[in-house]
Each structure stands twice: as C-alpha cells, then as structure tokens.
Amino acid sequence: MQNRKQLIHAAADAIHKYGIRGTTSARIQELSGLSRGMVNLHFGSKEKLLLAVAEELSARYARQWKAIADNPEFGPADKLISIIKADFDPLVLNARDVAIWFSFRAEALSNPHIFPFIDSRDKGFRAVIQDLLKQIESEGEYEDIDAKLATDALIALLEGLWTDYHLHSEIFNPEEALKICLYVLQSMFPKHFVTQSFHM
Known part of the structure; x- marks a missing residue:
C-alpha cells in the first residue's frame, strides 16, 4: 500500500514538472525511488497509474x-x-x-x-x-x-x-x-x- 501511494505521489509530481506527455516511466521511477517493475506490479501500466x-x-x-x-x-x-x-x-x-x-x-x-x-x-x-x-x-x-x-x-x-x-x-x-x-x-x-x- 505504501509503495502504491508513493507511486501515485511521484506520478503527480512528474505531471506537475513535465506534463502528461513528458511523464515517462523513467521519470516516475526517479521521483519515487522505486523500480520500474513496481508500476506494473501495482497498476499494470503507466497509463493506469496516471489514471489513479x-x-x-x-x-x-x-x-x-x-x-x-x-x-x-x-x-x-x-x-x-x-x-x-x-x-x-x-x-x-x-x-x-x-x-x-x-x-x-x-x-x-x-x-x-x-x-x-x-x-x-x-x-x-x-x-x-x-x-x-x-x-x-x-x-x-x-x-x-x-x-x-x-x-x-x-x-x-x-x-x-x-x-x-x-x-x-x-x-x-x-x-x-x-x-x-x-x-x-x-x-x-x-x-x-x-x-x-x-x-x-
């Protein structure tokens, strides 16, 4: 649950800094400090994370x-x-x-x-x-x-x-x-x- 919240917060920060189209998995990973695999584990895809x-x-x-x-x-x-x-x-x-x-x-x-x-x-x-x-x-x-x-x-x-x-x-x-x-x-x-x- 904590990792899920952390990813949502990081994705929001990325959107704020780079916009929707500039929000890449790499940038979310960098801001969250979590591995790319965590996005797929908790959301299935970057798009579903952004929807969250x-x-x-x-x-x-x-x-x-x-x-x-x-x-x-x-x-x-x-x-x-x-x-x-x-x-x-x-x-x-x-x-x-x-x-x-x-x-x-x-x-x-x-x-x-x-x-x-x-x-x-x-x-x-x-x-x-x-x-x-x-x-x-x-x-x-x-x-x-x-x-x-x-x-x-x-x-x-x-x-x-x-x-x-x-x-x-x-x-x-x-x-x-x-x-x-x-x-x-x-x-x-x-x-x-x-x-x-x-x-x-």
Whole structure:
C-alpha cells in the first residue's frame, strides 16, 4: 500500500514538472525511488497509474464538498457558502494540483478514461448545488428564479476562477474570489446572502 501511494505521489509530481506527455516511466521511477517493475506490479501500466492520479485528485475534491453537504447542522445557505469556501481551500486549490488538473483536462478528449474524473464538476456536485439552490428558492419564496440556470452560472463562475488561479496563482486572492461568488448569489437570493460575511 505504501509503495502504491508513493507511486501515485511521484506520478503527480512528474505531471506537475513535465506534463502528461513528458511523464515517462523513467521519470516516475526517479521521483519515487522505486523500480520500474513496481508500476506494473501495482497498476499494470503507466497509463493506469496516471489514471489513479486523476482519481485521487477527484476523490480529494469530492470529500470536501460531500462532508459539507452531509452536515445536518448547516442550513442550505450555510452549506452553499461552505462549499464555495472549500473550492478555494489550499487543500484542493494549490499550484501543483491545479496544474495537474489542467494537464489532465488537456488530454481528456483523447482519453475518455480520464474524462469522468476531470469533467466540469461531476453530476453529484451539480445535483447538490441545484438542490441547495432549490431549498433557498423555496425558503425565500423567490419568484422567477431558475435553480438549474443559477447552478450552471455558479459552477461556470467557479470554473472561471479556477482558471484564473491556474494562470495567475501568484496574485490570486481567495477572499476576493469568495466575494465575487457571494456578489452573484446576492443578486439572485438577496434575503439569504445580503448579511453573509465575505471572509474566508
């Protein structure tokens, strides 16, 4: 198990340094300190090891928002704000992991096995956001609100902010990113977000 984790970590480091296509078995071996045979022993091939890296990134991201969504002590607005804050948490939003994420995205169309792990948020995430917005819509008796369109808008905004981080990580401000998201939510659901704190 330890060797397996070590190989996944080394492969992730290699992708960060060299990109997907520059990540060779030799480079993974060098970074891991393990023999080439270990890749085949634990994964069967380098391609399956790279897929395991994508799966690990996806799982780490999902653990963040699922823990919040399942918390019975939070109301829908608090859950939504907490999920947005988690999107800017260094645990998932850091230069190394985001660079790896975008490297996988560059290969997604030519490798359908990768696509489910790096799609624009999976169906589960989208369903949770839409359900929270429907609850907020019902609580506030908002008229002319389309929860699906609001979900699409919020996810597109988060995607754009991740791209901005990827390109400008040295000047990206998570607190400012949170303010942008809450500003948009305020425009749609003013009864729920007008008094919310804008701090991470």
